Amino acid sequence: MIFLLISSVIVLGEVKGIIGPISSRYFIDLINYAENINAEAAIITLDTPGGFDDAMRDIVQAELNANIPIVIYVYPSGARDASAGVFITLASHIAVMSPGTNIGAATPVAFGTGEKIDESLKKKMINDAAAYIKSIAEKRKRNTKWAVDAVLNASSITANDALKMNVIDLISNDIDELIEKIDGYEVELPGGKKILKTKDVMIEKRLMSFKDLFLTRISNPNIAYILMVIGIYGLIFEITHPGAIIPGVIGALCLIVSFFSFQTLPINYAGLALIILGVIMFILEVLTPTNGPLTIGGLISMFLGSLMLVKTDVSFLKISLPIIIGAVGTTAIFLIIALTLVVRSLKRKPETGKEGMIGLEGEAITDIHKDGTIYVRGEYWNAYSDEKIKKGENVVVLEVNGFKLKVKKKEE
Structure with a gap:
């Protein structure tokens, strides 16, 4: 009897960052878990610039076929719900936003192959996305006109406008207020209608595991690039100082992790080749000092290769220019110091x-x-x-x- 009194549970999750394979798996696992324990609802806070089409469609499919109410909450204030996130929010049973957030700009962008998309194919992709988001909005009885406009014209609106335009269902300041507002809310599930009873309900937080959180963070192209640069430094040090071991091990680990991150990005192999060429020049400079030419050539090659490395028009998938400048600048300082020490050693009187x-x-x-x-x-x-x-x-x-x-x- 005691168990029955406390059996009503709301499962609470959080997704922040790019929508990719890891976040997709987390989304689906959380929905499955909530269904297995017969939770009253699953609430997932969302703050995303967008993400990958396949991952988004997997999440939307899980939402549309969920046997429990799915609540997507764009939270906290200052969060955004763009691109793939718009599809996910519209597919929820109850869409909620926090004051000071925005939703929109769902125009699809081409990434994954690193090749330029011609206009005819781009038009097909946009029309496909428009039809898809319209079908989602129709199923959830939301504003189909705005949904299509978000795809065709990258329309973006505030939380207040979204509520007025029937894009979302509620505006809430925090989780507690949200749970209070959805009490008595009626939603349509595959098995029929359900009236939510959230008063005095227990909240079970199921955040990402450390492993998934780590993999999500390193999937950020900027972090992947930094790991790659650290890996390059480690291997250069190991090659020029055989037997040091630790720098080589750290370098190899960083490179492997960065390659894992880059596998989901549209890598431009010409850019990668330029970076490798730059590394070769750096190694040759350290082993056979030329007092400048190889260093300059390596830095130029590394800078151009870094700019070209990820070929996409998606801003959140690009490597930040300040990070590239910082990495190349750090490499320049390192090599200048190394060359200075080499020159001094050549000028120093032999002692043995x-x-x-x-x-x-x-x-x-x-x-x-x-x-x-x-x-x-x-x-x-x-x-x-x-x-x-x-x-x-x-x-x-x-x-x-x-x-x-x-x-x-x-x-x-």
């Missing part, structure tokens, strides 16, 4: 081997002319000189001939 002996000062242990012995750098050496040097006088090493040193008397 034969060259390291020349110029050292020592003391004549015996009289020296054709033969003799000196003490230099903590060692006794056979020595000879073109001049006569008396025992106890200071000498300077001129040459190293096998195991014998040519010396001269140190000038006072």
Whole structure:
């Protein structure tokens, strides 16, 4: 009996960022979980710039066929619901927005192949998206005219306008107010109509797992690019300093993770080739210093390759220009420091081997002319000189001939 009193539950989820394979799986798993426990409803807060068409359609299909009420809440204030997010919101049983949010700009964009889309194909994509969003709006009895306009003309409106135009059902300041407002709300489910009873209902939060949250974050093209740059640094350090191990391991891990992120993006292989060329130039510069040309060529190649790497018109899928400039600038500083150290080392007097002996000062242990012995750098050496040097006088090493040193008397 006690169980029955507390069995009414609302499942609460959150999606923030690009709609992709990870967020799609999370959406669907949450709806399935809510259905399995016979939840009163599933509320999902949404803040997205848009995302991938396949992921969006999977979510919409799950919403339209859900056996429990799905509430999409564009939250918090300042959040946006654009592109793919518009389809998801319109497909919900109850669409809610927070004050200070906006919805719209659902015009489809081409991405995934990295190739330019011709006008005829682009027109077909737009018409297909318009028909799809219209069918969703019709099923949920929302404003079909605006829905189509959001696709054809990228129309975007505020929360207040969305409520007036029958795009959404409610405006709410927070979750508690939302739950209070939907109490007694009637929705149409595949099995028939349902009246929501949300008064004193329990709320069960089911946020993304750490794994899914991590994968969602690294799917951001800017983060993927930063990981790629760190990976490049690690591999360059490992190649130029064999045996360091840790930089190489970190570099390899970062590159693998970045490649995972890039697999969902429209990668331009010409841009990738330029970045690889730049890396090769950097490695050659460190191994065989040219004092500038390879560094300059590598930086230009890396910068152009980074600009070209993701080929898309979608702003949220592009790599931020400040991040590219920061990465190339950091690389430039690193290489300038490395080249400065190399130049200094070339100018520095050798301290080991034969060259390291020349110029050292020592003391004549015996009289020296054709033969003799000196003490230099903590060692006794056979020595000879073109001049006569008396025992106890200071000498300077001129040459190293096998195991014998040519010396001269140190000038006072």
